[in-house]
Amino acid sequence: MIKRTHFELLWQQEDSWRLRLDTLQLANGRTLQKAAVEHPGAVVLVPLQQTANGPQILMLHQYRHVLGQTILELPAGTRGWDEDWLLCAQRELREETGHRAETFTPLGQLWPAPGISDELMQLYLAENLSPAPLPGDDDELIEIVPMFLDELVEMCWNGRLQDAKSIIGILRTARHLNIQTSL
Amino acid sequence: MIKRTHFELLWQQEDSWRLRLDTLQLANGRTLQKAAVEHPGAVVLVPLQQTANGPQILMLHQYRHVLGQTILELPAGTRGWDEDWLLCAQRELREETGHRAETFTPLGQLWPAPGISDELMQLYLAENLSPAPLPGDDDELIEIVPMFLDELVEMCWNGRLQDAKSIIGILRTARHLNIQTSL
Numbered sequence: 001m002i003k004r005t006h007f008e009l010l011w012q013q014e015d016s017w018r019l020r021l022d023t024l025q026l027a028n029g030r031t032l033q034k035a036a037v038e039h040p041g042a043v044v045l046v047p048l049q050q051t052a053n054g055p056q057i058l059m060l061h062q063y064r065h066v067l068g069q070t071i072l073e074l075p076a077g078t079r080g081w082d083e084d085w086l087l088c089a090q091r092e093l094r095e096e097t098g099h100r101a102e103t104f105t106p107l108g109q110l111w112p113a114p115g116i117s118d119e120l121m122q123l124y125l126a127e128n129l130s131p132a133p134l135p136g137d138d139d140e141l142i143e144i145v146p147m148f149l150d151e152l153v154e155m156c157w158n159g160r161l162q163d164a165k166s167i168i169g170i171l172r173t174a175r176h177l178n179i180q181t182s183l
Numbered sequence: 184m185i186k187r188t189h190f191e192l193l194w195q196q197e198d199s200w201r202l203r204l205d206t207l208q209l210a211n212g213r214t215l216q217k218a219a220v221e222h223p224g225a226v227v228l229v230p231l232q233q234t235a236n237g238p239q240i241l242m243l244h245q246y247r248h249v250l251g252q253t254i255l256e257l258p259a260g261t262r263g264w265d266e267d268w269l270l271c272a273q274r275e276l277r278e279e280t281g282h283r284a285e286t287f288t289p290l291g292q293l294w295p296a297p298g299i300s301d302e303l304m305q306l307y308l309a310e311n312l313s314p315a316p317l318p319g320d321d322d323e324l325i326e327i328v329p330m331f332l333d334e335l336v337e338m339c340w341n342g343r344l345q346d347a348k349s350i351i352g353i354l355r356t357a358r359h360l361n362i363q364t365s366l
Binding site: 002004010011013014017019021022024026028030032034035036037063064065066067068071073076078107108109110111112113114115116117118119121138139141157158159162163164165167168171172175 | 185187193194196197200202204205207209211213215217218219220246247248249250251254256259261290291292293294295296297298299300301302304321322324340341342345346347348350351354355358
């Protein structure tokens with residue numbers, strides 16, 4: 001049994017996630033301090049459009065400050081603490097891709113980093129897209145990159161796609177659409 | 184362009200990850216403070232044993248303090264800052280499952296949470312297991328649960344497995360072994 005005997009707030013990221021410092025007492029009597037991210041959750045979007053050459057996903061090239069590099073990933077965004085999940089998905093899709101979608105299909109939930117953070121990610125397939133931009137965050141550097149789903153599935157297998165939420169969103173989408181890429 | 188104008192250390196988790204607070208200047212002149220986790224990286228293990236009824240994976244039921252619940256996941260562990268990746272994989276396998284493996288096959292790398300953390304995870308398939316326990320961390324509550332690979336693949340698709348690193352490790356393993364589960 002692990003018991004929390006004390007906690008304090010270490011850091012609050014604007015009105016979003018915060019870092020809490022817990023003092024824990026272990027079964028053997030030892031106490032330790034452990035930091036934990038309290039996170040409001042996030043949505044991950046798979047914006048899909050049909051083309052003459054097969055289904056395409058609107059991917060992003062996004063500069064990730066903490067990595068110091070631009071990476072390939074699905075659109076995603078942090079939920080407001082009291083925000084409805086579907087409304088969050090609709091808002092983030094417009095902010096990050098400039099599109100709205102007629103249909104949102106849930107593709108399950110993820111814990112990206114349960115050793116450090118309680119963040120829960122909700123995946124959505126977004127279909128029947130049309131232009132409807134909203135201004136994005138000014139601290140995000142984003143470029144939209146449409147890519148074919150079959151190429152992305154191959155990148156999930158060969159390791160060229162490294163972002164965890166994106167790998168799972170792409171593979172669940174291919175499975176949902178019943179695309180017969182042999183596992 | 185986003186420029187870092189200042190940084191400080193907010194928290195150091197024992198000799199492991201630390202939280203840095205960056206002051207950033209955006210292209211439009213606005214400055215903001217953003218916290219970033221500096222992480223030494225981690226290994227994710229897929230310990231596989233052949234049985235008369237098909238391949239089995241040694242999964243864990245692990246209590247995750249930050250989630251307040253026990254979850255199903257692959258064995259994994261944080262690397263020491265200067266530790267060799269393969270030595271880390273060998274050590275964590277013995278600590279968390281009580282087994283050594285004769286062969287470790289890399290299955291690619293992941294970023295679990297690139298919005299907050301620079302953590303890189305290296306996946307390994309671990310085969311030809313034999314008992315060789317090492318003492319684990321006293322702050323970890325772990326139970327080993329052998330499960331059939333085909334059942335785990337199904338849990339990756341239907342959403343019953345929610346831990347991101349585990350979903351990707353299981354699916355890459357099935358793909359590597361060329362198990363014909365239709366995607």
